[in-house]
Amino acid sequence: MNQKLIIRLGGAAVAVFVLTYAASPLLAARSLVQAARTGDEKALERQVDFPAFRASLKDELSERMVAEMRKDSRLGDSGLSGLGMLLAPALVGGAVDAFVTPQAISAMVQEGKAPKPDLAKVEPETGTRSESKKVRQSWGYRDLDTFAVTLTRDDQPDERVSLLMKRRNLFGWKLAGIDLSKPE
Incomplete structure (x- = not known):
């Protein structure tokens, strides 16, 4: 009987560990979204790895800017597209360094909008949010x-912002990346 009790306790301990391990990103993501919605800057500062998030955003925006330049036939004809592609990372880098603040992350979560490469300053939308601008969230492991916490606006279903939470230890998570790719 003593051996059965030990086996059951061991099984229960494993089950609790697995459940906690699997649920930890949900709790972290929920905490991040709540801090963003309430504008709690201190909580956002604790929950975001700003250097990693900035690097990820720079990569995403540079890719998007280069793709837009390739689509623009005016740039290709003038021979400036090569120069533009060389300068894009530097232009995006400066804007991102100034942009990524707790307030900007809060605005991104509240509005469900991807930042644009030409952002000089970001301010949340004013006024009441209409139903057409409702931000939907989907959550899941990558x-x-x-x-990933993926934000999609009802009025822009082809645009999405996926905030990527990265594991920092067994149960700890921080916002450390962003994915701005189009849904498939």
């Missing part, structure tokens, strides 16, 4: 160490 892999064992990456959890």
Whole structure:
């Protein structure tokens, strides 16, 4: 009987560990979204790895800017597209360094909008949010160490912002990346 009790306790301990391990990003993501909605800057500062998030945003915006330049036939004809593609990372880098603040992350979560490469300053939308601008959230693992909170606006279903939470220890998570790719 003593051995059965030990086996049951061991099984219960494993079940609690697995449940806590699987639920930890949900709790972290929920905390991040709540802090963003309430504008709690201190909580956002604790929950965001700003250097990693800035690097990820720079990569995403540079890719998007280069793709837009390739689509613009006026740039290709003038021979300036090569120069533009060389300068894009530097232009985006400066804007991102100034842009990524707790307030900007809060605005991104509240509005469900991807930042634009030409942003000089970001301010949340004023006025009441209409139903057409409702932000929907979907949550899920990308892999064992990456959890995504994907924000989609009803009025812009082809645009999405995926905030990537990265595992920092066994149960700890921080916002460390962004994915601005189009839905498939």
